[in-house]
Amino acid sequence: MLFDGSARQDSAGAGVMLILPERLILPFSFILGETCSNNAAEYQALIIGLEMASDMKIPQLDIYGDSMLIINQILGSYEVKKEDLTPYHRYTTRLLKSFDKVFLNHVPREENRMADALANLAMTMALGENESTKVQVSHRWVIPGCLNLQLDESLHTSVRVVKEEDWIKPLIEYLKHRRMPEEP
Template sequence: MDGKSVGTISSWEILHWKVYVDGAANQRGSGIGLFLISPEGIAIEKSLRLGFSVTNNEAEYEALLQGMMMVQKLGGKAKEAFSDSKLVVGQVMGELEARDTRMQEYLGRVKHLQSDFQSFNLTHVSRSGNTHADSLATLATSSAHDLPRIILVEDLC
């Protein structure tokens, strides 16, 4: 094969995003954490406080939906997502039935967004395998202030 053919073949390669999601709901409020890794290896972290009341399972779905929409906005066509929610992963992957009306609505929204991806997979990970997204979700619930925040993280040696 000549160089042109190889270049043409590789240009059709689908670049996968990795997205770790987690939701949290407690007495202080609810929030979600997203940890995205681009195909080029760039990490994007997002902590979102939800301005409405949700259960923990609903927060988990909100995190998944926000992660899907972020990848979509960034032009991603393939996504591998990771969540520590057995319920959400089971429902999305068709292993569990969504019986509750709210869960059926969330599942329908995920399925609708999923159709926009050329490749989509959601994998269950243990809580210890999802600590980064968990920390970001917990951060979102840690303050009731509606002030925009910038959090600097530095290494002190």
């Protein structure tokens, strides 16, 4: 399971990616209902992922997150100093006990790009409280790299001819050549 939380001034999101042993990838994005700190968003993403894995009766879980603070607080290496994170820490610790084995791993941010993208997607989508959507991501390349291009009449370019009296001509002249119109 990969997790990531993200918080901005006006919104917060969580991204969770469950990768099952048969290489099935289940991506999830969640808009968090209230604004919060980035660390609280990270904890919420972890908790959401743990709840889903528990509901799916997954006995063993490898967890990957890019928040060194959250991972080390759960491992007991760091003390939870911020009071607002204490309930998240307690609940996470309780959830972890429902699994036979759990491995917590800190990964660099670049190795957690997919969970990060899911967290940011949730904030960007800004759906209402009871709304959801499915976003399918497919691998696709439109023009193969080794294609021998031949001219085809179906490929064409549209050209707009600017008439002398056209109102847009002075704008184009200014944008292209920085020429001001004669008439202010």
